[in-house]
Amino acid sequence: MPAKKILVVDDDVKTVELVKLYLERDGCTVLTAYDGLEALRTFRENHPHLIVLDVMLPGINGVEICRILRGESDVPIIMLTARTRDEDKLTGLDTGADDYVTKPFSPGELAARVRAIFRRLPAERGPTEITSGDIVMNFPKREVYLKGKPVSLTAVEFKILAAFLKEPGRVFDRVELIEKAFGYDFESYDRAIDVHVFNLRRKLEPDPKKPKYIRTVYGAGYKFAEA
Amino acid sequence: MPAKKILVVDDDVKTVELVKLYLERDGCTVLTAYDGLEALRTFRENHPHLIVLDVMLPGINGVEICRILRGESDVPIIMLTARTRDEDKLTGLDTGADDYVTKPFSPGELAARVRAIFRRLPAERGPTEITSGDIVMNFPKREVYLKGKPVSLTAVEFKILAAFLKEPGRVFDRVELIEKAFGYDFESYDRAIDVHVFNLRRKLEPDPKKPKYIRTVYGAGYKFAEA
DNA sequence: CAGGCTTAATAATTAGTTAATAATCTTGTG
């Protein structure tokens, strides 16, 4: 396994160093940031494989950082929080964090959770760029090009398209697409997917009435045309 | 889909009941156990399809249970880990659980993770493709090929053909085929199957008048010719 | 207050069932 780059964000130097020590013992490369803005900058420059993010940060707080990151990437995020009430935890998960650890925590436990995330990730490991027909997706840049021209996709559209392009030809039902677009299915109305597909077609298809890329599989879901 | 049996193990009655409620709402059959020994006994007697297992249990703890279970089964396990600094849950994460949820958790989220595991499961287990004679079925792509050429089947036709190909030679009566084509139940006029078979033959048979694949078993039903 | 996600309503499309008739099979009988 190639070494994983992990960004650890916390305003407490001792915490950062401790976590860094444990993660490096697992063979990870650790980047650090001590406030929200620095975290965003470091993320955009270095594209780490995972982020450990404290909720309470000077300046922009962790929840907000998480939302911003989710808008531009599906990098796994583990949130650190001192708060213990149920609703806080839910907010964190709704925001798109992949896991949640409360302070005080044992660094060993955090490292285990990092390993756990990487263990169930391999399906999502993939190339940095995928091309299919006139469509190019660049994952690190989170950009999509149609005939070389950039196309602006929303976060959800991007993730749905990514799911399609990673397994061309495979049929995804609506629940699967919701899972791909968010972490998990929170019983949202799956017809929302229809609208996202509609919008994706509008942005990508030469003739949205006769889709060439995103095909409807009646009674089953959608699939991306094979190469 | 046949109802899934799920074993929920936790010493806290309220937690068990809450989880049970949510899982049953998803159509699962829920078994319960309140300590490790009871969990093992219930597992061995009932062979549930999935286990939700609390880490902290009286007697044998969850991690140990998980290890024992792993020794005798690859049943999917979701661990419930309470938030403490205790290092034993760390071991739990590495013991072979398929997923884990930290307490306090929302029962809806747990149910979503259960659904996610069941959805992933058949993809990892069952064959991705079945071939018989000139017919090839590809499940992830939900496509059928006849002599290498794609044949367009409706949802019901696809499911009926899948039932045939999964058990070549077995005779299915009309009620069985209806059950395969939908999730059990549904009292519909079973002569509709005749029409589906007719349409399948039209699409697949070299000579629909003299079926080579889908044979009529007079007075009983239909069967797919054996290899 | 703007963008984006969801919801909801309705139009368009596709599939599934029913029902009627034709064809075929089974069995009992001469």
Add this chain to the structure above:
DNA sequence: CACAAGATTATTAACTAATTATTAAGCCTG
């Protein structure tokens, strides 16, 4: 062994139901 009566299956097309596309309004978040 041939044949007819009754039963079962094949075929067809009209009818009904289910699914998807499209549009627009509402809502939340930032």
